[in-house]
Amino acid sequence: MSTRASSEMPGLGQAAAVVVGIQLLGAAFLYLILKAEGGLEVVGLLALLAAGFYLLEKRPQITDFVMASFSRTPVVALVTAVVVVVLFPFAVGNNTYVLHLLIVAQLYAVLALALNFQLGSANIPNFATGASYGIGAYVSALLAINFGLSFWLTLPAAAIAATLFGFLIGIPSMRTRDTYLALVTIAFGVVVQQLLNNFDWTGGPNGLVGIPAPSLFGHSFASPLVVFGWKLPSQANFYYLSALLVVVAIVTAHRLHSSRIGLAWNALRADEIAARAQGINVAWFKVLAFAVDAFLAAFAGTIYAFYVSYISPDNFTFLVSVTIMTMVIVGGMDNIFGVIVGAFLLTILPEKLRAFSDYRLLFFGIVIIGFLMIRPQGLFPQRIRSYGESR
Amino acid sequence: MAELFVQQLVNWITLGCIYALLAIGFSLIFGVLNVIHFSHGDVAMTSPFIALAAAQALAIAIGVSGPVWLIVAACFAVFAVGLIGVVLDKVVIRRFRDAPAMMALVATVALGIVIRELIRHLYPQGSNPHAFPRLASGVALEIAGVQVGWFTLLVVALTLVLVVLLFAFLRLTPLGLRIRAASEDRIVARMMGIRDTRVFRATFFVASAIGAIAGLLFASYAGVTRFDFGVMAGLLGFSAAVIGGLGSMPGAILGGLIIAGIEVLAQTFVPDGASYRLVFVFLLVIGVLLFRPEGLLGRPVMVKV
Structure with a gap:
C-alpha cells in the first residue's frame, strides 16, 4: 500500500479537485436518497451505492488515491465539508x-x-x-x-x-x-x-x-x-x-x-x-x-x-x-x-x-444479515495505523 | 402462609422447567458451535403458531379436533421447528462460526427480527395475540389446600424425560459422542473422522426441538401466544444459560430454576414486584457474573500464552 501511495501521489490542484468533487458527490447522493420517494428510486440509488463499493473493492488504488488527496489538502477538505454541511438545509x-x-x-x-x-x-x-x-x-x-x-x-x-x-x-x-x-x-x-x-x-x-x-x-x-x-x-x-x-x-x-x-x-x-x-x-x-x-x-x-x-x-x-x-x-x-x-x-x-x-x-x-455475510469487514474496513508516511 | 408458599413453589417449578428447557438449547448450540444463537427464543416461540395452524388444518382437512389432535399438532410443530433450526443453521448461522463473537450475536439478533416479522406476516392476524389452549387441564392433586394441575405435572414430567433422554443421547449414542467430541475440540474431532456438518445438523435439530417444546409449554402456561414473545423468551433463556455456565447442561437447568425463582420471589414478596421482575432478574445476572464470570457451573477459561 505504501509504495503505491507514494508512486501515485496526486498533484496539489488535482488533489483539491478530487476532494471537492468527492464531497459534492457524497452530498448529492445524500440529497437524492433523502428526497427519493418511490421504492424503485431507493432501490436504484442503493444499487448505485453497491456498484460504487464493488468498484472500490476491485480497484483499491482508487481508495488510496482519494485518501492521499485528502491528506494532501486538509484545508480544502475541511472548508468544503463545512460549506456543504452549512448549506445543506438551504438545499433541502x-x-x-x-x-x-x-x-x-x-x-x-x-x-x-x-x-x-x-x-x-x-x-x-x-x-x-x-x-x-x-x-x-x-x-x-x-x-x-x-x-x-x-x-x-x-x-x-x-x-x-x-x-x-x-x-x-x-x-x-x-x-x-x-x-x-x-x-x-x-x-x-x-x-x-x-x-x-x-x-x-x-x-x-x-x-x-x-x-x-x-x-x-x-x-x-x-x-x-x-x-x-x-x-x-x-x-x-x-x-x-x-x-x-x-x-x-x-x-x-x-x-x-x-x-x-x-x-x-x-x-x-x-x-x-x-x-x-x-x-x-x-x-x-x-x-x-x-x-x-x-x-x-x-x-x-x-x-x-x-x-x-x-x-x-x-x-x-x-x-x-x-x-x-x-x-x-x-x-x-x-x-x-x-x-x-x-x-x-x-x-x-x-x-x-x-x-x-x-x-x-x-x-x-x-x-443486515446479508450485509454481515457478504461484507463482514464493513463498508470501510479499518486501516492499519501509519506513522509519518502520509505527511 | 403455607398455602401461599406451596402455590409459589408450584409456580416456580413450572416456570423453572420451561426456562431450563430454553436454556438447554442455548447451551447446547454454544457448546458445539461456539456461537450465540440469540434468535433461539424466537425459533422456539414459532412452535405455538405452527401448532395452532396445524390443529386448524387438521380440523378443516379431516374434521377432527380435540385434545388428542392438539397433541398431534404439537408433535408436528416440534418436528417442524427442529427442521427450521437446521435450515437456519445451514443458511445463516454456520457462516458466522469462525467470525468474531459479536458478528454472530448481531446477526442472530437480526435473524430474530426476521423470524418475528415472518410470523407476523405469514400467520393470519399475526400482530394480535392468539389464545393458546392448556395442553393438559384439570386438578391432579392437592397439597396443603393448593390445587396442583395436570399441566404442572406435565411440565415437570416432560422436562425430566427430556433431560434424561438428552443425557442418554449425549452419553450413550454414537452421534451424542460425536457431538461431545466436536464441542470439546472441533479440529481434533475432525481429524478423528467426525463430519462436523452432521454434528451441527443434529445439534440444531435437538436444540430447536427442545426449544419448541419449551415454547409450547410457555404459550400454554401464559394461555396466549404473541409474535414477539420470542424476545423475552430469548433473553431469559440466554441469561439462564449464561449464569449456569454456557456449554454445561446441568448449569442450564440450574440457571433456569434460578431465573424463575427470582421472578416468582419478586412477584410474591416485593410490592409491585410484577412490573419490576425483570429488574430483579437482570440485577441477579449481573451479580452472578460479577462473582462467577464463567457462570455457576461453567469451566473457568484458562488462557495459555
Whole structure:
C-alpha cells in the first residue's frame, strides 16, 4: 500500500479537485436518497451505492488515491465539508421531514462514534449504549422540567450522570469477557429501561412530556431560523446543533485515536495479555472505554430529548443498542468516517423502506444479515495505523 | 402462609422447567458451535403458531379436533421447528462460526427480527395475540389446600424425560459422542473422522426441538401466544444459560430454576414486584457474573500464552 501511495501521489490542484468533487458527490447522493420517494428510486440509488463499493473493492488504488488527496489538502477538505454541511438545509428548503431525518442520523452518528471507542478500538461488546443515551435524555429532561434548568446547563449534568453509569457498567468488564460481558451489558440496558418504565418520577411508560425548547442569545430553538432573509424551519436549529455535536465527536474520536489511549485500546484489541505485559493498565482502559462511550451518548440523548420534547422508555430499548452496534459493524469498525456513513445509512434506509410499509422491519433484518455475510469487514474496513508516511 | 408458599413453589417449578428447557438449547448450540444463537427464543416461540395452524388444518382437512389432535399438532410443530433450526443453521448461522463473537450475536439478533416479522406476516392476524389452549387441564392433586394441575405435572414430567433422554443421547449414542467430541475440540474431532456438518445438523435439530417444546409449554402456561414473545423468551433463556455456565447442561437447568425463582420471589414478596421482575432478574445476572464470570457451573477459561 505504501509504495503505491507514494508512486501515485496526486498533484496539489488535482488533489483539491478530487476532494471537492468527492464531497459534492457524497452530498448529492445524500440529497437524492433523502428526497427519493418511490421504492424503485431507493432501490436504484442503493444499487448505485453497491456498484460504487464493488468498484472500490476491485480497484483499491482508487481508495488510496482519494485518501492521499485528502491528506494532501486538509484545508480544502475541511472548508468544503463545512460549506456543504452549512448549506445543506438551504438545499433541502422547507422539507421538515428530511431535516428531521438528518438530525436523527447525526445523533445516531454520535452514538455510533461513541460505541466505536469500545467495539471498534478495543473490541469490547456493549449493548448498553442505548441505556446511556436514555440516561442522558432523562437526566436533562428531568432537570429542565422540574428545576427549570436551561439546556446548556443540563448538557454537562447529563454527561456526568451517564459517565458515572458508564463507570458502573465498566466495573464488571474487568472480570467478564466476550459473551459473558455482552450479557452483563444487555442486563444493564434492560435494568435501566425497565426502571425508566416503572418509576413514577420518570413518568412510567408514558414518559416525559413538554421538555422546553432551548434558546441561545434570546433566539428560541422552537422558532424558525432566519439567515440573511432566508427562512429555515425550526428544525434547522437542531440540525446545526447536532452537526456541531458530530464535529465534537469526530474531533474527540480523532484525538483519542491518535493518543496513547487509542493506542492502548488497539493493543487491547490485538492481544490483551500482550498489552498487559507491555505495562498497559488493562482494567483502567476498559473502564475508560465504557465511560467515554456513555459521556458522548449522553450528549446525543440530551439533544434528542430537547429536540422532540417528548421521551419515553420505548426510545431506549435493547433494540436501539443493537441498531447502534449494527451501525458500527456495517460502517467499519475503528474507522471514523465509515461509522458515520453506517449511521446515516441505517437511519435513512428503514425510513425509505416505508415504501414497503409493513414489511420494512423484515427487509431491514434481511439486509443486515446479508450485509454481515457478504461484507463482514464493513463498508470501510479499518486501516492499519501509519506513522509519518502520509505527511 | 403455607398455602401461599406451596402455590409459589408450584409456580416456580413450572416456570423453572420451561426456562431450563430454553436454556438447554442455548447451551447446547454454544457448546458445539461456539456461537450465540440469540434468535433461539424466537425459533422456539414459532412452535405455538405452527401448532395452532396445524390443529386448524387438521380440523378443516379431516374434521377432527380435540385434545388428542392438539397433541398431534404439537408433535408436528416440534418436528417442524427442529427442521427450521437446521435450515437456519445451514443458511445463516454456520457462516458466522469462525467470525468474531459479536458478528454472530448481531446477526442472530437480526435473524430474530426476521423470524418475528415472518410470523407476523405469514400467520393470519399475526400482530394480535392468539389464545393458546392448556395442553393438559384439570386438578391432579392437592397439597396443603393448593390445587396442583395436570399441566404442572406435565411440565415437570416432560422436562425430566427430556433431560434424561438428552443425557442418554449425549452419553450413550454414537452421534451424542460425536457431538461431545466436536464441542470439546472441533479440529481434533475432525481429524478423528467426525463430519462436523452432521454434528451441527443434529445439534440444531435437538436444540430447536427442545426449544419448541419449551415454547409450547410457555404459550400454554401464559394461555396466549404473541409474535414477539420470542424476545423475552430469548433473553431469559440466554441469561439462564449464561449464569449456569454456557456449554454445561446441568448449569442450564440450574440457571433456569434460578431465573424463575427470582421472578416468582419478586412477584410474591416485593410490592409491585410484577412490573419490576425483570429488574430483579437482570440485577441477579449481573451479580452472578460479577462473582462467577464463567457462570455457576461453567469451566473457568484458562488462557495459555
